[in-house]
Amino acid sequence: MKVSFVSTSAISQTLRFQMMRMQADLVQRQEEATTLRLSDPGKVLGARAGSSFSMTREITRLEGLIDSNSLAGNRLKATQDSLTQLGEISQGLLSTLTAAMSGVNDTAIVQAEAKRALESMTSVLNGNFNGEYLFAGIDTDVKPLNDFTDPASPNKAQFDAQFLAYFGFSQDDPAAAGITAGQIDDFLDTVIEPSFMGAGWQTAWSNASDQRVTSRIAPNETAQTSMTANGGGMRKLAMTTSVLSEFLAISLGDEARQALYKQMTATVGEAVPEIASAQSEAGVIEKRVKDASERISSQIDLYKMFVNDLEGVDPFEASTRVNELLTQIETSYALTARIQQLSLLRYLP
Numbered sequence: 001m002k003v004s005f006v007s008t009s010a011i012s013q014t015l016r017f018q019m020m021r022m023q024a025d026l027v028q029r030q031e032e033a034t035t036l037r038l039s040d041p042g043k044v045l046g047a048r049a050g051s052s053f054s055m056t057r058e059i060t061r062l063e064g065l066i067d068s069n070s071l072a073g074n075r076l077k078a079t080q081d082s083l084t085q086l087g088e089i090s091q092g093l094l095s096t097l098t099a100a101m102s103g104v105n106d107t108a109i110v111q112a113e114a115k116r117a118l119e120s121m122t123s124v125l126n127g128n129f130n131g132e133y134l135f136a137g138i139d140t141d142v143k144p145l146n147d148f149t150d151p152a153s154p155n156k157a158q159f160d161a162q163f164l165a166y167f168g169f170s171q172d173d174p175a176a177a178g179i180t181a182g183q184i185d186d187f188l189d190t191v192i193e194p195s196f197m198g199a200g201w202q203t204a205w206s207n208a209s210d211q212r213v214t215s216r217i218a219p220n221e222t223a224q225t226s227m228t229a230n231g232g233g234m235r236k237l238a239m240t241t242s243v244l245s246e247f248l249a250i251s252l253g254d255e256a257r258q259a260l261y262k263q264m265t266a267t268v269g270e271a272v273p274e275i276a277s278a279q280s281e282a283g284v285i286e287k288r289v290k291d292a293s294e295r296i297s298s299q300i301d302l303y304k305m306f307v308n309d310l311e312g313v314d315p316f317e318a319s320t321r322v323n324e325l326l327t328q329i330e331t332s333y334a335l336t337a338r339i340q341q342l343s344l345l346r347y348l349p
């Protein structure tokens with residue numbers, strides 16, 4: 001008969017290795033009890049792990065779309081607020097001009113309102129959100145509108161050059177007081193309007209791009225999520241405020257002033273609905289972005305449900321496994337301590 005020798009050292013080493021295995025298992029079980037997900041899906045699910053990983057990757061991609069939609073929605077909300085301000089500016093100017101044509105307001109009041117409207121319009125169109133200009137189109141790092149109140153600005157220089165070329169004298173020349181109603185109508189129709197509504201606008205007034213920011217708001221849907229200062233309503237409001245500011249600084253005759261009021265009332269009257277139309281368009285896009293985010297959220301919930309079916313862990317079972325491992329480890333510690341106390345010296349006489 002063969003006798004095998006068993007030493008306390010061999011037993012101790014076996015228990016130590018078993019302890020290391022249980023401690024590693026405990027870390028995994030504690031992670032599962034905390035996250036309620038398998039700590040190693042690939043090991044447990046096998047071939048089905050590919051489906052789980054694909055759905056998890058899709059969840060991450062869709063969550064990225066929701067984040068970008070949130071930014072786009074906030075940008076559109078800020079744009080809506082700015083367009084509301086532009087609408088109020090144009091409505092206020094229209095009311096002032098209507099009263100002036102009836103002889104209620106004097107020239108100083110109209111001029112002051114025009115200058116205030118010009119400054120407010122410039123400030124609104126040059127507004128930014130998160131460091132990006134709202135009305136710059138795709139060139140979000142470029143200030144959209146040049147400041148007409150700055151004597152060195154290109155749009156002020158353009159107007160002065162056009163005035164001088166047409167009338168033969170500058171605005172501050174005493175001869176300007178003799179400008180007739182017919183001259184004003186012709187100047188506005190043949191010089192100013194083509195300049196603002198044509199290429200002259202982007203030559204001197206606007207630095208904005210005609211192309212608007214296009215965002216992907218859903219896996220198969222895109223939307224233009226910005227506005228541009230090159231819209232017709234913005235141009236007409238700029239034309240009205242700048243022309244009034246310049247011509248009302250001249251001591252025009254009554255007929256010439258009434259001709260100016262008539263032309264500018266018609267122009268700002270066209271700007272009001274065009275700005276409102278731009279605001280409506282922004283509102284429709286904002287609703288599309290919101291609806292897309294809601295649909296994506298539903299998709300994410302569905303994917304998460306499928307992933308949970310594959311990788312989910314029963315919380316009661318996970319907690320029970322952790323407790324069992326803790327009990328086994330504590331028992332192993334106790335046995336190890338008892339074995340280490342064994343010695344032949346205790347049995348020698």
